Amino acid sequence: MITNLKFTFFLLTLFFIHLLFYQYLALGEVYPDLFLVLVVYCALRGGPVGGSISGFICGIIQDSFSYTYFGLHAVVKIVIGFAIGKVRHSFFSNKYIVQATIILTSKIFHDIIFYSIYFSRGEESFWRQIIFHTAPSAFYTCILGVALFIMFRFKVAIKSW
Numbered sequence: 001m002i003t004n005l006k007f008t009f010f011l012l013t014l015f016f017i018h019l020l021f022y023q024y025l026a027l028g029e030v031y032p033d034l035f036l037v038l039v040v041y042c043a044l045r046g047g048p049v050g051g052s053i054s055g056f057i058c059g060i061i062q063d064s065f066s067y068t069y070f071g072l073h074a075v076v077k078i079v080i081g082f083a084i085g086k087v088r089h090s091f092f093s094n095k096y097i098v099q100a101t102i103i104l105t106s107k108i109f110h111d112i113i114f115y116s117i118y119f120s121r122g123e124e125s126f127w128r129q130i131i132f133h134t135a136p137s138a139f140y141t142c143i144l145g146v147a148l149f150i151m152f153r154f155k156v157a158i159k160s161w
Helices: 001-025 032-063 072-090 096-118 127-158
Strands: none
Touching: 001 032, 001 127, 032 072, 032 096, 032 127, 072 096, 072 127
């Protein structure tokens, strides 16, 4: 029960950090996708159902703040959440390096799916977006996501003493 409360608190913290401090977390034009981190952790914890539900909620909220096709973030995050939830037993996800790899890979696949649909009308270069925005954003999301998870676990461990 305590573990579920800690995890729920972690998810709410990620959610509000993304909503309130998104513009302040930018490094130049590189932004982290903390909603994706949230979806990944929900999928690792709750399987395909947890990943899909969190993907839908985070995606719809992200869609409501963006100027893209409404529902596109939701669909892509549902797919990522479901996929991570399905393969979660294939790796030992308690190691931080594994979690970092999962977040990095998820961000790259998320953006490949998202931008292949978004740029389907040929408005901009798909590959330019992937190389110059997705790659740095994936690394930043990966580092920030794992750092927040480590800080959260460390903080909880200190409070429980």
